[in-house]
Amino acid sequence: MANPSLLILAGDGIGPEVMAEVKKIIAWMGDKRGVTFDVSEDLVGGCAYDAHGTPLHDDTMAKAQAVDAVLLGAVGGPKYDTLDFSVKPERGLLRLRKEMDLYSNLRPAQCFDALADFSSLKQDVIAGLDIMIVRELTSGVYFGEPRGIFTEGNERVGINTQRYTESEIARVARSAFELARKRGNKVCSMEKANVMESGILWRQVVQEIHDKEYADVELSHMYADAGAMQLTRWPKQFDVIVTDNLFGDLLSDLAAMLTGSLGMLPSASLGAPMANGRPKALYEPVHGSAPDIAGQGKANPIACILSFAMALRYSFDMGDEATRVESAVEKVLADGVRTADLMGPAGGTPVSTSQMGDAIVAAL
């Protein structure tokens, strides 16, 4: 059988630095576990714009479609702030999501024991937290038409369209229910059905899919504003949360920040199965490109390394290898090894990006 293929798009800012540490894990897997990946690399975001005048070249798009999984670092930076909307770094990422049809974005919000103190929330509220946000990623107001800035009379009007079809809702709901079955068997769906018709349809379809196909899973519905409150008040009440693209953007960032350790959190964006049975997939850390610390060896590579672990689990059916990587991360944290962002009052051994990667490889 051919080696599993991986396209690395390190992107901008700290992207290349954190990705360098993932490559160490990949190398270790080839040496020690006999698992060899066919790795290719390319540009996305600002660096792609610098090279080609577009944040995602068509050739790169074609490569992404052809591989088993894409691993992305981060995109964006102040240098690109004044670019036109259509060529901003983010458009590269959004094009990948849309054209690969990665409709199910998995964002675990997990609190690591060694870091519970890092949260702005009280320890008992956050210790042991383990929730999974499933965000719809290819539709909604991110992609709906009509959109744009128009002139009406003598003033400008900004328009975007929130639009969800039944089948778009159904497939991401299924993805959430499937995940729940492997976890706490509970799904909470969030929308604003009290003010938006698209939210009414969302609620109906999620309920229908539940009743027909997943009646064994416990399902509840919550308005997204109440969801933001409840996530802040007592996040451990949730297991899996399923929500739309825009609410998911806010709520998953909120959930990530609850844990206090943004530099720790991975994500997976999954689409339909390809001919080989593997889902279309892109993995990326939740954090951004952090231009303020880029190139200084300060970045925390763990979110990117855990994104690779998600790739092992969800794309390559190597759950054991994924757990091995995750355990190595936990061990290193328990040992007090800390990049700058993880340096709290309790102290620890300060390390650079590269030393953190080495420590994790050593713990493997």
Added chain:
Amino acid sequence: MANPSLLILAGDGIGPEVMAEVKKIIAWMGDKRGVTFDVSEDLVGGCAYDAHGTPLHDDTMAKAQAVDAVLLGAVGGPKYDTLDFSVKPERGLLRLRKEMDLYSNLRPAQCFDALADFSSLKQDVIAGLDIMIVRELTSGVYFGEPRGIFTEGNERVGINTQRYTESEIARVARSAFELARKRGNKVCSMEKANVMESGILWRQVVQEIHDKEYADVELSHMYADAGAMQLTRWPKQFDVIVTDNLFGDLLSDLAAMLTGSLGMLPSASLGAPMANGRPKALYEPVHGSAPDIAGQGKANPIACILSFAMALRYSFDMGDEATRVESAVEKVLADGVRTADLMGPAGGTPVSTSQMGDAIVAAL
């Protein structure tokens, strides 16, 4: 001069209970301060639907347009969950907001010293917190057309439209800048300009109004997802936040929950000045109708009382009287008087809704 007029719409659930305590304050003001209000009362929400088959009767709407200020309790309850979208209790509230053109929704998130322990956030993160969220309230995806659930091919599609005109953005921006000048002189504007054109226009117009009219106020811009994160991480970095209707819904609820004492938080919804110079105005607690505790004397009336204090300040130019009410609330809290929702590990004197109202009047 005619007495200032006030329309009380107590609404559903705990609405009537908490409003009864406000009436004690109003009576006290007549007796002791020589300030008499012309008070009328009417129905909104589920109770209006029960009486008239609509959550807001046209006569009530006309009264609301005619008075100096509306004071609202809360709307909604499980009994009305299965009603058609068009007659749900919320529609009554949304109609008031829209037809009175209450475009500027002021939601203070304030942490009361005596209650700092109530938050799920750490004490140092939250102690002394005092931010003001200014939420656009009459436009955006709440009201944009087209909207609805349609059939396309053989499936349903849910559609809503996010729509902002330049003047809608400009007026709420002005409102935020004016408030900031009376507070910490800092405004942070939140949108998703990286993915939504309506967000691009939002950012541009806020910046233009700033540069032309409020260059003395410090202005920053933040993506709404980052805003949710930063509110969770270190909310004290903010003074005034201005944002659109939908983001404001989530972010203000999040900010409210940061304080841990939802039963404490008031809001004001303001429109353009009327002939008498007073703004169109509606005041309401941030909490909902809490049907689970309705009718049991358990509700905390403070949010509603503080909403009345906001009316004194913003509608009637009685800032001193408002401060008097707010100080009475603080004194009662400092004395350890506690409704059930405020009963923490530190204990206190448990009181009913009505006893809390009496205690505040006594402290006045």
